[in-house]
Amino acid sequence: MSRIGKKPVSVPQGVTATVDGQTVTAKGPKGELKFVVNDEVLVKLEDGEISVQPRDESKDARSKWGMSRSQIVNILQGVKDGFEKKLEINGVGYRAALQGKDLQLALGFSHDVIYRAPEGVTISVPKPTEIVVAGIDKQVVGQVAAEIREYRGPEPYKGKGVKYAGEVIVRKEGKKK
Template identity: 85%
Template structure:
């Protein structure tokens, strides 16, 4: 039994949720999101709570039960508050700057890297060494942050590169003389 799947999802104040067959729609102050639940999972909206249950006791249905509940919770949180990922840039000459809606990264390459911001995502650079990615869809926010980090991930010797704000880099010792 899924401990996460058993808990019903509370619909927060200020958010309107509807369940139409297998589609869960949430409207809130930040926008609107939809999630289509797998056919092996049953979704019901009762008394301001969304309950998710597997249709049968098959392994496939039970494995999708908790994930579906978490996805529904994420769209409800997203339309109410939104999600945010912070990235830090460390290294001499490494910096980020906004170029219209896109972000321009100087990461030690012979050229500047320009990342085009996808629809529904906002990128800000409060400092030249800090990037803040915000949006209402948790998956898209995480994907954008991962794509920016991928240009120059943190290296283990000096820690230079782009990393998440709370990420701990395991450092290696250099050569011993």
């Protein structure tokens, strides 16, 4: 049994949620998001709370039950507050800058890397060694942060590269004489 799926999701103040068949729509101060729930899961909106139940006791329906509830929580939180991921850049000469809406990264290559942000995601650079990715869709924000990190992930010997803020890099010992 899904422990997370059993809890009903309360709709926060300032957010209007509607359930139309299998589609959950949330509108808030930051924007509007939709999520289409799988057919094996039943969704109901009652008294400002969204409840999620599996249609039957099959393994497939139960496995999608908790995930559907988590997705609904994410869209409600996204339209109310939004999400953000912070990235840190370590290394001599490694830096980031904004070029209009594009992110320009100097990561030790012979050329600068230009990253175009998709719709609905804003990238800011408070310091040359810090990048903040923000938006209302948690999945898209995480994907953009992962794509930026992928250009030059942190290496284990000196810790150089792009890493998530708070990420711990397991360091290796170098060669011994």
